[in-house]
Amino acid sequence: MKVALFIPCYVDALFPEVGIATLELLERLRIQVVYPLDQTCCGQPMANSGCHEEARATEKLFVKNFSGFDYVVGPSGSCVHHIRENLTAIPQTAQVRKVRASTFELVEFLHDVVRVEAFPWAEFRHKVGLHNGCATLRALKEAATSEIAEPRFSKPMDLLSKVKGIRFVTPSRPDECCGFGGTFSVFEEPVSARMGYDKVSDHHRAGAEYIVSADMSCMMHQQGCAERLGLPIKFIHIAQVLNGARA
Amino acid sequence: MKRIDHAEASSKFIRAKDHIEFHDRRLWDLRQKRDRESEYLPEWEELRSLASAIKEHTLANLGDYLEEFERNALANGARVHWARDAAEHNQIVFDILSSHQVRTLVKSKSMLTDECDMRPFLESRGIEVMETDLGERIQQLDNEPPSHIVVPAVHKLRTDVARVFSQTIGTDPKNSDVHYLAESQRQHTRPYFLRAEAGMTGANFAVAETGSIVVCTNEGNADLSVNLPKLYIACVGIEKIVPRIEHLGVFVRMLSRSALGSPITQLTSHFRAPREGTEMHIVLVDNGRAERLGMEDFWYSLKCIRCGACMNTCPVYRRSGGLSYGATYSGPIGVIIDPTFNLRKYSALPFASTLNGSCTSVCPVRINIHEQIYKWRQVISERNQLPMIKKEAMQIAGKVLASPKLYRAAVEATGAGLEHLPRFMLYNRLNAWGRQREVPKAPELTFRQWYLKHRARKRAKR
Numbered sequence: 151m152k153v154a155l156f157i158p159c160y161v162d163a164l165f166p167e168v169g170i171a172t173l174e175l176l177e178r179l180r181i182q183v184v185y186p187l188d189q190t191c192c193g194q195p196m197a198n199s200g201c202h203e204e205a206r207a208t209e210k211l212f213v214k215n216f217s218g219f220d221y222v223v224g225p226s227g228s229c230v231h232h233i234r235e236n237l238t239a240i241p242q243t244a245q246v247r248k249v250r251a252s253t254f255e256l257v258e259f260l261h262d263v264v265r266v267e268a269f270p271w272a273e274f275r276h277k278v279g280l281h282n283g284c285a286t287l288r289a290l291k292e293a294a295t296s297e298i299a300e301p302r303f304s305k306p307m308d309l310l311s312k313v314k315g316i317r318f319v320t321p322s323r324p325d326e327c328c329g330f331g332g333t334f335s336v337f338e339e340p341v342s343a344r345m346g347y348d349k350v351s352d353h354h355r356a357g358a359e360y361i362v363s364a365d366m367s368c369m370m371h372q373q374g375c376a377e378r379l380g381l382p383i384k385f386i387h388i389a390q391v392l393n394g395a396r397a
Numbered sequence: 398m399k400r401i402d403h404a405e406a407s408s409k410f411i412r413a414k415d416h417i418e419f420h421d422r423r424l425w426d427l428r429q430k431r432d433r434e435s436e437y438l439p440e441w442e443e444l445r446s447l448a449s450a451i452k453e454h455t456l457a458n459l460g461d462y463l464e465e466f467e468r469n470a471l472a473n474g475a476r477v478h479w480a481r482d483a484a485e486h487n488q489i490v491f492d493i494l495s496s497h498q499v500r501t502l503v504k505s506k507s508m509l510t511d512e513c514d515m516r517p518f519l520e521s522r523g524i525e526v527m528e529t530d531l532g533e534r535i536q537q538l539d540n541e542p543p544s545h546i547v548v549p550a551v552h553k554l555r556t557d558v559a560r561v562f563s564q565t566i567g568t569d570p571k572n573s574d575v576h577y578l579a580e581s582q583r584q585h586t587r588p589y590f591l592r593a594e595a596g597m598t599g600a601n602f603a604v605a606e607t608g609s610i611v612v613c614t615n616e617g618n619a620d621l622s623v624n625l626p627k628l629y630i631a632c633v634g635i636e637k638i639v640p641r642i643e644h645l646g647v648f649v650r651m652l653s654r655s656a657l658g659s660p661i662t663q664l665t666s667h668f669r670a671p672r673e674g675t676e677m678h679i680v681l682v683d684n685g686r687a688e689r690l691g692m693e694d695f696w697y698s699l700k701c702i703r704c705g706a707c708m709n710t711c712p713v714y715r716r717s718g719g720l721s722y723g724a725t726y727s728g729p730i731g732v733i734i735d736p737t738f739n740l741r742k743y744s745a746l747p748f749a750s751t752l753n754g755s756c757t758s759v760c761p762v763r764i765n766i767h768e769q770i771y772k773w774r775q776v777i778s779e780r781n782q783l784p785m786i787k788k789e790a791m792q793i794a795g796k797v798l799a800s801p802k803l804y805r806a807a808v809e810a811t812g813a814g815l816e817h818l819p820r821f822m823l824y825n826r827l828n829a830w831g832r833q834r835e836v837p838k839a840p841e842l843t844f845r846q847w848y849l850k851h852r853a854r855k856r857a858k859r
Contacts, residue, residue: 159798162844163808164837169844173852185848188801195798196791198752200774200783204795211799236771284753296432297710297758299441323425327712331751336829337787338749340408341716343833344417345751348716374834 154216155183156224156253158366159191165366171389172225172256178271178393179264183223186215193239194232198332202239209240213249221263222253225389227286227365228332230255235289256389257292257364261305268312271394275315278391279358280306281349281372283365284327292364296325306364306388313391321352330371346375354381364388398742400784401724403749407717410552420552421715427548428709430658431759438650448647449763452700455638456690462605462638463681469608473670475677483513486682490515490597490630493678494524497628499594503586505612505619506530507599508546508703509632509682512725527589529618531582538565544719544727547656547705552718586618596622598668600633601702602648603679606641609669610679613652613662620666627675631668635686636699648702651761655704689737694772698733700762707756707766713749722746729756733769736777744782747773808843 153176157169176183192212196205212233216222224230233253240246260266282304286292293304310316329335329345336342350372353361361383363369369385376383386395411417435441455462467477478493480486486509494502502524510516516526516537528537532549536542539561543549550558555573562578563570566585572578598619602611610631612619623629639648653662671677690696708714708728719727724735724743732750735743747770756766777783783791797803830836842850 157844159804159808164840166840166842166844166847170847173848185845185852187845187849187853190801190804191798193798196795198771198774199748199787199791200776200778201788201791201795202775202778204791206795207799208795211801284751284755288754288758295755295758297755299435299438325755327751327753327755329712329751331753333787334748334751338404338407338713339829339832340404340411341713341749342751344411344716345712346834348421370837371834374830374836377835378833 151181152218152220153181153183154219154222155185156189156192156216156222156229157185158224158226158229160370161226161366164370165387168225168366168387168389171387171393171395172223175389175393176223179260179266181264184219189215192229192232193237194229195332197232197236197239205239209237212237213240213246216249216253217245219252221259222249223256223259224253225256225364225387226367227255227283227290227292228367231285231289255286255290255292255364257286257306257309258290260309260392266309266312269309269392269394272312272392273314273394273396274360274391276359276397277317277319277357278310278360278362279319279321279353279356280304280310280324281328281353281361281363281365281368282306282325283363283368286364287325309392310362310388316391319353319356319358321349321356321358323352326352328368328372330368332367335371342371343375346371347379350376350379350381350383354383358383360384360386362386362388362391398739400741400745401722401743403717403721403723403745406721406723407749410718410721411716416552416554417716417718419554420718423551424709424715427656427658428706428759431655431706431709432658434654434658434660438654444647444651445761445763448651448702448761449700451639451644451647452762453697455640456636456696456699459635459638459690462640463635465605466603466608466638467681469606470679471608473608475608475671475679478678478680480680480682480684482684483682486513486632486680486684487515487518489680490632491519491522491524493628493630494519494595495522497594497676499524499628501525501527501589501593502595502597503527503529503589503593503622503626504597505599505614505622506533506549507597507632508543508725509599509634510597511542512684513632513682515632527586527593529586529590529616529622530614531579531616534582534586535561538562541720542725545705545708546703546726546730552720590621590625593626595628595630596624596626597630597632598622600631600637601652602639602645603633603637604640604642604645605638607667607669609667611645612666612668613649613664614666615663617664620664623666623668624672628678629668629671629675630678630680632680632682634682634684636701652702652704655706655759655761685737689734692737695733695737695769697764698730698769700764701730701734702762704761706759706761710755710759712753712755713751717749722749729766729770730764733766733773736773740777740780741782744777747777805845809846
């Protein structure tokens, strides 16, 4: 199994520890991982702004970097969603379609492809509120949502439940968007910040010591909000918890 | 025409602390009630699929069903009028009213008449128009459009209503008891029902098979508007057609459950034919709908049954209020309809969304709302309606992110992300990020630098 590691631009630049945890976790699971050195971004920031022409060259570069692998795995739901559903600014050649179909978010890769049974090295003795990014939740369907009448399931929860000592708390609105939304966070700053404040306050009231998520971009926003509000709440990516981070 | 600035309007809304908290809580409560109601029905998701299929079939054969509706309505003794646009609609209504020497019109809720700006048109021609739905009446008295398609005054606290009523219908300004306020409005409205020469309703559904108008309400005001005066006018958007009466068995089960989380509205009235000695007129209105039906990506929005579930669930709508959209239709459904009326004016609205998709998940007729929002952004960009600052930022981002070299120069410079990232990833000159949020701290090394150091030292080529 040839796996390419996709580390989104903002993780590369701001949260290298998330990339490191993802890499180490895959290595622990004895998966051979290649990190294509010329990778940058998937094109989502431009495409989500309606700027497909501006996204074209970035999408082309993404496909060039990630061709020839069995799987492309990245620790970010919204980027993976963009690649799988919306990487359409470039002609859809067989190569492009192959890369898009091979791309997985870390949680679904571990849950559906590798089918990891245990994380014996992992222990996290804290009260945790799980945050599912909206693309992860409603587009990649990693968990059931409160809006749809369907049997309950949660892939991230399945994985986290295998971590020793972890306890979960549930906010009153577990599926509510946190308000990051990419460029929404700055162009609609008043609503974005308000949504973020409401989100972290909800987790805080539920008793969360940590918010854990597969979406670091949501957490970047939430962390910024929690720090400004002075809430004693910490943020950690699911890859770090599964890789054995203790705090 | 000036672009509606949703962000600016929302910041005003958010500053009114009591209001935004109430607004968010109230609508979230409706969303939760909707969840509970949908869980009671094991066939809920199947109903959504059925409702969607019926609407798609009807829209695909709309011309035929409209003609069938007209035939049956005429056979029932109603008169049928066709209005190409808002101006024609208003003129038709005015002509009917003036030919009957109507001075006062009582009407129940209709988004269509708001869409057509009918009230000012009639009022400037000497016809008094009385909104009889409580929420609509509050908004009329306060000179504001409705902020929600089902609960028009949901952005107001009861103390606001007390203020409006005290200034307009003479209630006690200090008494904001809801029963007192509702009863006062009721007493105030009653004489209008008795003296109005004409009544008007919108339509929730128009049934082709029977030629009847179906109106779902909770206050009884529509029935009084129809059944007291001798002249009744129903204003109907052409997308309101359903083929058979049996199809109501799907829609009526979903409408109020989706809207308010109640199993059904208090009244579901079928208006089929004029009573003895009275007239019934039906105005079928296009006003851009036929054109929308021809839009490959956007015609699905015509499936909408105006339940407002997408608004109730929308985290952005709940925190910005319907008036911040500056349009007849607000919230997610508004965001995908409004640009068809005026692309430039409403070009910021598709960006008033995080693309979270909750709207799509609750929509009883399965409109792919958030996907349409995404597509509208493309249309707006292609037609050069993006603000210059955003377009430029995207052009720069597109260049930087397409080049490994430029990208690395941006993220690996001294001080790394902190210095450069907010500029090219968050695209703003005014540092909107930091206004209410802390900026993430820059790490010493990017992931790539760490990787080169720890995993691939030999392969490193810089």
